[in-house]
Amino acid sequence: MSAVVQLEMHLDPTRLDEAEKVIVETLKATREWPGNQGLEVIVDDADPAHVIVVEQWENTAAHDAYAAWRLTPEGANKLGEVVTAKPVKTVFSGRIDLPY
Template sequence: MTTIVHLEIQIHPDHLADAAEHLSATLAATRAWPGNEGLEALVDDADPGHVLVVERWATTADHDAYAAWRTTPEGQGRLGEILAAPPVKTVYSERLPLAL
């Protein structure tokens, strides 16, 4: 079952100008990871430093493997250099059956 991950980040005001460059470099590795089905970065209309990265994964296990890799020296990117606070990650893998 597809897993959706929301990664909410707050970019430090001093780094807004180079945020796209940092995000592009970091997210290129995310896109290339096996099981990643796509992602997008959404910018808050009221706060350009508030970004929501929405990732789609084939399975939760695919995302878990990716997240584990990100904790290794090889997987650590430079995104942390531009953040004003630690990112907040939420994983959605269950769905409510809705009668529409």
């Protein structure tokens, strides 16, 4: 079953230009990871330092492999340098069928 992953981040408001560059650089590898079906970054209208990365994955196993890689030296990134708090990740793979 496919999975949607949301990574909620609070960026340093004094470093938004730098943060945007770090996000773009970091997500290039995410987009290229096997099983990634797309992603986007949405920005809070009331607070441009509050963003959510929305990732679409083929399945949770593909995301889990990617997440494990991010913990290695090869997968390291600079997001930690531009956030004010630890990002919060939520994985959604269950569905409620809606009758139409």
